[in-house]
Amino acid sequence: MSGGKEIKKALEDIVDRDYTFMHICGTHEAAIAKSGLRSILPKGLKIVMGPGCPVCITPQGEIDAALELAEKDCIIATYGDLMRVPGTKGSLDSSGKDVRVVQGIHKAVEIAKETDREVVFISVGFETTAPTVAATLLTNPPDNFSILCSHRFVPPAMKFLLEQGEAQLDGFMLPGHVCVVTGYEMYEQFKVPQVVAGFEPEDILLGLYMLVKQSKEGRGEVENAYPRAVCREGNKKAMEMLYQVFEPCDVEWRGFPVIPDSGLKLKPEFEKYDALKKFGVEIKHVEKHSACICDKVLRGIAEPADCKLFGKACTPRKPVGPCMVSHEGACKIWALYNQKKL
Amino acid sequence: MSGGKEIKKALEDIVDRDYTFMHICGTHEAAIAKSGLRSILPKGLKIVMGPGCPVCITPQGEIDAALELAEKDCIIATYGDLMRVPGTKGSLDSSGKDVRVVQGIHKAVEIAKETDREVVFISVGFETTAPTVAATLLTNPPDNFSILCSHRFVPPAMKFLLEQGEAQLDGFMLPGHVCVVTGYEMYEQFKVPQVVAGFEPEDILLGLYMLVKQSKEGRGEVENAYPRAVCREGNKKAMEMLYQVFEPCDVEWRGFPVIPDSGLKLKPEFEKYDALKKFGVEIKHVEKHSACICDKVLRGIAEPADCKLFGKACTPRKPVGPCMVSHEGACKIWALYNQKKL
């Protein structure tokens, strides 16, 4: 990808006051950190992170449920991301149980086909990921396979944030890979500046440029800075499969209250793949650590460094809050890339 | 212990022709080998080993049953002796299961008291050992405790040997520690020279001296060369406890056919401690390796070196027959102490 120079220049020219935009995708945060992008933004332009990392927003109770399933001698198949997320009593990684990192749900099904033991796939992820689960469940996995269903949908969380209205945001950078699947029609309900952006540093710069421009022009619509992958209607086939298998439900987000229609549950005909039902496991609500301000970080009204625990009681090695856990967590990324002032 | 010199001298004086005596105690064989006793016996005097080692004579089917119990996730408690005895598919030692070496049955009960898991004690041994099992079962072990009952009685085997009449034996050295418990009255039925002997080299020399003397004098009775530990009636208290818990039964000996009344089974009121019944495990008869002549070795009609497999296919590391397995097995002891001619 080239063109970064031109866009940077244009961005410097266009920024005339303070702007704060929120992205809601952990992969955006990772790309920003990796490229050191914040170090080249014009003065006044700020990009903050929202509730965009499915690991960050998975409540502790769901990790505890996964650990409980591991205790029941199920083979646990999971994305590597979840391995070190602390539940109430340790993480999957340190459980000493049979926990296997897989690339995706189809690999977990392959494991199930080759064993008599129960295999449970810890199924987290946003709209990007959920269709892969749907597609797999539609291929009739064996009886010893089930999923711990922890999916989340982005727009209801955005709605919640906008209704709270605490964060002084000038607009949103929409999650490129979520929009690959869903398109962006459903974001048009929000009358604020929004731009769908890709994940190269140039993509993000362009997204920011378009956000400033829209803001400046007083518009509040959805624009697409990532047309090589995203179109308005998204991937219809994927969305159809998703709704064949799942239906929306109300669900808690780590650091948030229960957000209506922001989760996915299996439709009755797929309930046999529901690990919670199959093994009689319940997800319990776990109270958050009192001093952690993750909820504020995720809502864009605080930065990690505003937290009293940041870098002291809460470090990447001993994370207190979810934002310090995930590779995409704002606190972790700040700790790794920004802690020492450049 | 002193006096070996005098007894040795007397033995040299008294031996006037070839004599062959059989002992029927592995501990005798071990003591003979350890002291190099055969190297100082007068020419013509021979002491051979009979079916005196409970490990040697435990049929392979019983080891297989122990392994089957280990597979069922029982904690197996056993004397160290049995650890390396090969069953059809490996040994307890190499099973990778929870197998624990204990000093005696009471230690196995202690394990049972501290766990919720099932604990099975592999209960082998002659009359010396069986009363310790009886005494323990009489103290009401917990419900998760049971035994694999593989005990054997010596006199029926001696009777069998005498009735076969193949071995050209001039008499028997009776097992000192068996007789500590049983006394020797029951051996008086056999009208051949018999002497109860202890386990110091001097004890064994004395036993041999008394056997030659009896033989020479044409007597066929039971004499006691171990009066510091053995008396005619034995340990009555121990025998009473034994018969409170066990009753005789017909049983196979490794290398022998089924010998009537040579085994012990739990009386009905103690059947709840019978691991075979508790776990529905059966002891299957396993055919012996064709070229192994253990049966002949155990009957005193062949020496280990007479076996084609000895030191070749059959070694202490890769035992083919039971006599190569036990520390007290004639073939193992010959391999370790006698193989190279001194």
Add this chain to the structure above:
Amino acid sequence: MCIAIPAEVLEIKDGNIAVVDYGDLKQEVRIDLVDVEVGEYVLVHVGFAIQKLSRDEALQTLQVFKEVYEAMEE
């Protein structure tokens, strides 16, 4: 959770499987969610192609920027 990377479809196999190339690295991925042909580009996420990629030069970032920028200059 949304790492997705572009790849070229090299071969299509039975059972909704395609062999793709990420750049000197080949892998079998599931194509249940897209209708693709050999030679096309896809975005791969957790082992599934989740969308076809447009190869149209006009849709590259720089092109989009130029259009937006020019629209501003107007």
Add this chain to the structure above:
Amino acid sequence: MCIAIPAEVLEIKDGNIAVVDYGDLKQEVRIDLVDVEVGEYVLVHVGFAIQKLSRDEALQTLQVFKEVYEAMEE
């Protein structure tokens, strides 16, 4: 299977347990099978005293030998 070794009874405890000394080595053993007192000797097998030992010098091997030998000389 019949290793049994002599030991001196040092102490008798509740529950049929005695502390014995094998020779600079002490251990608790079960005395269910014998009636013993402190100071007596026992034979211990698989953690149980299986018999009391006579301390009578006359019963030592050499003594027995002498009796047998003399009986022969007669």
Add this chain to the structure above:
Amino acid sequence: MKVNMMHGAGGAVFAELLGQTLTRYKNNNAGGIGLESLDDGAVIPFEDKNIVFTTDSHVVRPLFFPGGDIGRISVCGTANDLAMMGGRPVALSCAMIIEEGFDIEVLEKIVSSMDEALGECGASIVTGDTKVLEKGAIDGIVINTAGIGIVEKPVRDSGLLVGDVIIVSGTIGDHGLAVMTAREGFDLGEQIMSDVAPVWGLVEKAMNAGEIHAMKDPTRGGFSNAINEMAEKSGVQVRIEEEALPIRQNVRSASELLGINPLDVANEGKVVMGVRAEDAESVLSAIRSHKYGKDAAIIGRVVEGKSVVMETSIGGERFIEAPVGDPVPRVC
């Protein structure tokens, strides 16, 4: 407190365990460079030369991976640590801990692979030890090697000087990603090859071509860890140019696919050097003339300050930090 996996992954957490527990020996030095330096090896003055001494245990999984195996690593890992001190590898010890049930034919393959690597290094295994543990007490096999080398003038990892140029002897991330993609579940098979190789030949050429102020092999914790250790111990800042880093295309692809930073994973046949600026070009061509140094590159420079800074291709800056824990493949 308990030891956790991060304690074993190099980096800051490991350093803490080291500092607080594992290096607390009063008897830690035999006259030269000892345990307190935590360099690639120790130096013991002897007659008028120096003995270099080092050790490593090798626990790589799978045992056989594209481009190498645990045997080759066991020899190269230790020989390379000797080389990092400027030492010519002479003799190695080999202590194997083997799980009951391990296949003897596999053992034979490992031994012959070690032997081949020894031949390449010009060193010998002169003493050994073998322990067999019962099934379950260890996972397959662990191989420890210690090594002795000879050097006249030792090279430290702490010798970076302001003005030095940073050279890396070849592509980064190959071993770590080869091992990771060869593990089950990703179906990437044998497409990426480990770089495991003895580097003494290359190092010797480099030392003859110019003044090398510091050397380290970027093994556990990868390049990120090695360069941070060098910078910190030397009391300088290192600036790395992202675009200059040599990374193979398939390593780059795999690292994106698995969400792994290629700078954070182990290399087993590479050297990171700080070289006097005037000698940089001649050292670079000396390295490139060796078969294991063809992709060598100048990737950065040493300035005053602290930390390691990446100058990104978009023109930004960020820190390169030692990784926390072993990288795990991920999808976010």
Add this chain to the structure above:
Amino acid sequence: MKVNMMHGAGGAVFAELLGQTLTRYKNNNAGGIGLESLDDGAVIPFEDKNIVFTTDSHVVRPLFFPGGDIGRISVCGTANDLAMMGGRPVALSCAMIIEEGFDIEVLEKIVSSMDEALGECGASIVTGDTKVLEKGAIDGIVINTAGIGIVEKPVRDSGLLVGDVIIVSGTIGDHGLAVMTAREGFDLGEQIMSDVAPVWGLVEKAMNAGEIHAMKDPTRGGFSNAINEMAEKSGVQVRIEEEALPIRQNVRSASELLGINPLDVANEGKVVMGVRAEDAESVLSAIRSHKYGKDAAIIGRVVEGKSVVMETSIGGERFIEAPVGDPVPRVC
């Protein structure tokens, strides 16, 4: 074929694995005594002296036992192997492999025990390595040490000459029975103490007092294994007098109780030596003057022939054979 426990217990079975697999390196010697000798250590000529080099991994259980711990053994085991070659211990490496979840306080105790033993030896740990394995991949901790020593005239284990006298530096079987009786289930507690100690001081005195033709420490496989190796490698017969063997009373009692031959279990602070007959008494008193040599005894002699023969107290003869597999407590 699979590796089994007997492969790890020293003796004949182990020798087979060694001979057929583990010593098949073409690169096995750096100029002096190499792997092919299977002596206590290797010797590498350097300038006009010799470097002695050896390694051992330590897996003892329990980690703490009466009289010592895995830390003390890790230092003494390697320092003693150096001493067995006549070498003064100078520097050790320490490579730990630790299971996730291992207690750091226990680790600290091990480290400080190592340090204490180092002080006694006059050696230092100069280089190290630490690997942490996930829970279940290893049982607690394994410590490997390698060691470097200096010697002018190396002593072999193969140097027994006909006419030599065999001396053992103290009582036999203490360590093996201490460890075994400390394990659970026998309730023998801490009555028997391990002999684990560094023997260099004692060896140095002995070497100054007379001509020592051969030395070996009777560790794994015990005295039985050590004396058989010495006899076989030297091409001689050794005759041992049963009544001369120094064995503590409680070791003797425990060995009868557990059905264990005390000659077959490990010692960790003892030396078996072949000494020129004329020097036997002066060497013996030199050893006895050292705190770890008070119970030293002349126990046998070297004659023509092969094998090791025990002259039993009853006046009989039998062979002493290297044990097959690790001894297991038994009741027959």
